[in-house]
Each structure stands twice: as structure tokens, then as C-alpha cells.
Amino acid sequence: MKIALVGYGKMGKIIGEIAEKKGHEIVARLNETPTAVNLNKPDVVIEFSNPEVAFENIKICLENQIPVVCGTTGWLDRKSEIEEIAKQNHTAFLYGSNFSLGVNLFFALNEKLAALMKDFPEYQIQMEEIHHTQKKDAPSGTAITLAEGIIKNDSRFSSWKLEETNESELGIFAVREDEVPGTHSIFYRSEVDEIEIKHTAYNRNGFAVGAVIAAEWIVGKTGNFSMQDVLFSK
Ligand SMILES: NC(=O)C1=CN([C@@H]2O[C@H](COP(=O)(O)OP(=O)(O)OC[C@H]3O[C@@H](n4cnc5c(N)ncnc54)[C@H](OP(=O)(O)O)[C@@H]3O)[C@@H](O)[C@H]2O)C=CC1
Numbered sequence: 001m002k003i004a005l006v007g008y009g010k011m012g013k014i015i016g017e018i019a020e021k022k023g024h025e026i027v028a029r030l031n032e033t034p035t036a037v038n039l040n041k042p043d044v045v046i047e048f049s050n051p052e053v054a055f056e057n058i059k060i061c062l063e064n065q066i067p068v069v070c071g072t073t074g075w076l077d078r079k080s081e082i083e084e085i086a087k088q089n090h091t092a093f094l095y096g097s098n099f100s101l102g103v104n105l106f107f108a109l110n111e112k113l114a115a116l117m118k119d120f121p122e123y124q125i126q127m128e129e130i131h132h133t134q135k136k137d138a139p140s141g142t143a144i145t146l147a148e149g150i151i152k153n154d155s156r157f158s159s160w161k162l163e164e165t166n167e168s169e170l171g172i173f174a175v176r177e178d179e180v181p182g183t184h185s186i187f188y189r190s191e192v193d194e195i196e197i198k199h200t201a202y203n204r205n206g207f208a209v210g211a212v213i214a215a216e217w218i219v220g221k222t223g224n225f226s227m228q229d230v231l232f233s234k
């Protein structure tokens with residue numbers, strides 16, 4: 001498979017190494033806006049850039065009818081526009097706030113726990129995410145997906161909010177520490193005890209492996225997909 005890496009920073013470099021070890025060819029490594037020329041005719045684009053440029057990058061690739069796997073967070077208010085562009089161009093788009101297998105299992109666990117805890121209002125819920133200091137967005141994309149999973153399963157919550165909380169908003173605390181690849185915790189606290197579920201990434205390899213698996217999966221498909229489709233659909 002021919003892969004173009006749009007965004008060749010911390011993630012792009014690891015994804016490139018893993019993809020090459022699996023026998024794929026990296027035909028472009030871009031830290032600039034993609035074009036029909038510099039993309040160099042890939043079968044798929046893997047996009048890990050930054051929140052300011054992701055929308056435009058993805059749009060250009062889809063308009064060139066190249067399927068896109070995107071891990072960039074912090075631009076999701078425009079996701080429905082991208083999904084429409086993918087449809088119009090008869091190609092495929094897959095977004096994952098987190099591509100690691102562990103976090104995708106954690107997403108499922110979070111939803112099951114939220115469905116159970118909704119009947120026990122004595123427990124107050126709170127979320128914490130910890131990431132490295134270069135991270136541009138807060139809260140993390142993963143924390144937003146976790147919050148959406150809770151809101152879907154517990155009608156006490158209608159939205160999430162960064163750092164502060166009240167009865168109908170789920171509070172997400174975003175902490176930035178030197179080299180942390182990504183840690184997410186959900187706390188249910190009562191007067192007498194605490195339940196905590198937590199995912200800790202030891203390094204970025206799990207994210208990168210998942211992104212390559214998603215790229216292998218999406219080639220030849222049309223439509224809009226998530227990592228849940230890749231990992232859990234039959
Ligand atoms: N979904 C997931 O599983 C994961 C998602 N992420 C997300 O992926 C994104 C990238 O993370 P990370 O690799 O750590 O970040 P980096 O900052 O290390 O890499 C981003 C790269 O994008 C480049 N870039 C800048 N402008 C453009 C442009 N117009 N087009 C293409 N590339 C450009 C930057 O180049 P330059 O330095 O020259 O500006 C840089 O090399 C973030 O949004 C992060 O939150 C991260 C890990 C896992």
C-alpha cells in the first residue's frame with residue numbers, strides 16, 4: 001500500500017516507521033499543505049498535523065478522491081462538513097480521537113460504567129486527562145470522546161466543560177506535564193469511597209499501530225468511519 005503522511009511530526013514519524021516495517025511504501029512525508037502533486041499518488045493519507053490546518057488538509061485529500069485516516073484533534077466542530085465532502089467525492093474518511101486498541105476498549109468500558117452509575121446519584125463524576133506540554137488542544141480528543149460516551153448513557157449530563165463543573169455539565173480537568181504521552185482517568189466519588197477507571201499510554205506506539213491498521217482497513221471503502229468500525233465490526 002502507498003501511504004502519504006500529512007503531518008510528519010512526533011506521530012507521523014512513528015507511523016512511517018511502523019508502516020514500512022509492515023511492508024508499506026511511504027510516498028510522501030509532508031509538513032505543509034498537501035496538493036495533488038506533493039501527495040505523490042498514495043492509496044491512502046494518514047493525517048496527524050495540528051488543529052489549525054487539519055480541516056483544509058483533509059478537504060484537499062478527499063477532493064482528490066484519496067481516502068483519509070485522521071488522528072488530529074481539536075478541529076472537530078467541522079467534522080460534519082468533512083463527512084459531506086467524503087460522500088460527495090465517493091471516497092472514505094475515518095477519524096479517531098485515539099487509535100490505540102487499549103483506549104478503544106476503554107471507551108467501551110466507560111460507556112458500560114456510565115450506564116450502570118446513572119442510577120446512583122450519590123456518586124459525582126469527574127474526568128482528568130494528562131498530556132505533554134507541547135499539546136495544542138484541551139481537553140484532549142480522547143477526553144471529549146469519553147465525555148460523549150458518558151452523556152449518551154447518563155441523562156443527568158447534557159454537555160461537558162473544561163475544568164469547572166455543575167450539575168448538568170461534566171467537568172474535564174486538563175493537566176500538562178513534560179513528556180506524558182496520554183493518561184485519561186474517570187472518577188466516581190461519593191462521601192465514602194471512589195471508583196476510578198484509568199488508561200495510561202506508556203508511549204505513542206499504540207496510537208501509531210492503530211492508525212496503520214485503520215489505513216489498511218479503509219482502502220477500497222467509501223463512507224465515513226470510526227476506529228470502532230475497524231476494531232469491533234464483523
Ligand atoms: N488520534 C490519536 O490516536 C492521536 C492523535 N494525536 C493528535 O495528532 C496531532 C499531531 O500530534 P503530534 O504528531 O504529536 O504533533 P507534532 O506537532 O509533533 O506534529 C505535527 C506536524 O504537523 C506539521 N504541520 C504544520 N503545518 C502543517 C500543514 N499545513 N500540513 C501538514 N503538516 C503540517 C508540523 O510541522 P512543523 O513542526 O514544521 O510546524 C509537525 O511536524 C495532534 O492533534 C494530536 O493531538 C496524537 C497522538 C495520538
Ligand SMILES: O=C(O)C1=N[C@H](C(=O)O)C[C@H](O)C1
Pocket residue numbers: 073097098131135136139140141142143181182183
Ligand atoms: O496530542 C497527543 O499527544 C494526543 N492526542 C490525542 C488526544 O487528544 O486525545 C490522543 C492521545 O491522547 C495523544
